[in-house]
Amino acid sequence: MPDPEKTVRDEQREAQDKGAVMKDGDESTPNRMKIDLHCHTQYSWDCVTPIEAIPPRMIETGIRVQAITDHNNIEGALAARRLVQKEYPQLDIIVGEEVLTDEGEIIGLFLKEHIPRGLSAIETIARIRGQGGLVLLPHGFDPLKKLRLRPDVRNELRNQIDIIETFNARVNRDKWNQAAAHYAEESGAYQSSGSDAHTLRDIGGAWVEAPYMRIDTPADLLKALEGGVPVGKRVHPGISLLYRLFDAARGQLRRWGRQLQRAFN
Numbered sequence: 729m730p731d732p733e734k735t736v737r738d739e740q741r742e743a744q745d746k747g748a749v750m751k752d753g754d755e756s757t758p759n760r761m762k763i764d765l766h767c768h769t770q771y772s773w774d775c776v777t778p779i780e781a782i783p784p785r786m787i788e789t790g791i792r793v794q795a796i797t798d799h800n801n802i803e804g805a806l807a808a809r810r811l812v813q814k815e816y817p818q819l820d821i822i823v824g825e826e827v828l829t830d831e832g833e834i835i836g837l838f839l840k841e842h843i844p845r846g847l848s849a850i851e852t853i854a855r856i857r858g859q860g861g862l863v864l865l866p867h868g869f870d871p872l873k874k875l876r877l878r879p880d881v882r883n884e885l886r887n888q889i890d891i892i893e894t895f896n897a898r899v900n901r902d903k904w905n906q907a908a909a910h911y912a913e914e915s916g917a918y919q920s921s922g923s924d925a926h927t928l929r930d931i932g933g934a935w936v937e938a939p940y941m942r943i944d945t946p947a948d949l950l951k952a953l954e955g956g957v958p959v960g961k962r963v964h965p966g967i968s969l970l971y972r973l974f975d976a977a978r979g980q981l982r983r984w985g986r987q988l989q990r991a992f993n
């Protein structure tokens with residue numbers, strides 16, 4: 729008798745080995761769900777996605793759990809969580825922050841308080857842990873990501889990294905996601921997938937296919953990741969930049985529209 733769950737997972741592993749191939753989004757069964765642990769909103773300097781647009785996009789793409797990880801900010805994540813708790817009880821938002829340390833970027837998940845940029849990596853990790861949060865290493869193996877955590881620091885702190893992003897939709901080559909996966913296997917860290925969405929349409933492009941459960945605590949998330957498989961579709965960096973420019977232009981047009989309206993009222 730074929731084990732249907734195993735077949736889906738094997739297929740996804742194979743896809744991941746090839747650099748991960750996007751599924752149609754219909755493989756989620758009622759007892760499975762999709763988790764994306766990396767995305768940006770208008771609270772990031774390089775993104776204009778409004779908070780209110782995120783829950784409908786999650787529903788559209790089947791993402792049930794979304795971590796909001798703005799650059800050096802948790803305001804958007806807190807606002808998104810309040811919105812979801814009030815109006816979309818079927819979804820879960822994880823409050824995160826992509827913190828720029830002196831030695832590169834680290835993501836904290838399940839944060840209660842903002843962590844300032846510019847601390848050392850070790851101090852930043854201590855502050856994430858001090859709040860009971862989890863430490864995630866985003867796009868740590870792409871040498872073209874200027875802000876990635878420095879490899880020597882990564883190796884020094886490897887025992888303090890809970891989760892390694894082994895699929896990031898915006899790395900410049902598939903092989904750098906594969907390098908992250910090998911490293912995670914060796915270090916025994918949990919593996920995650922992140923759209924690293926900087927536009928609304930990028931949400932839904934990468935996720936961990938995991939057993940269905942509510943995600944309220946770090947322990948819940950680790951349990952889900954343990955039974956999960958990272959999948960996604962890499963976005964060509966040029967295309968991703970075009971989307972961002974398009975969104976930025978649209979945002980600027982909206983601002984000018986509002987200014988004109990105010991001027992004539």
Ligand SMILES: [Zn+2]
Pocket residue numbers: 766767768797826866924
């Ligand atoms: Zn990011």
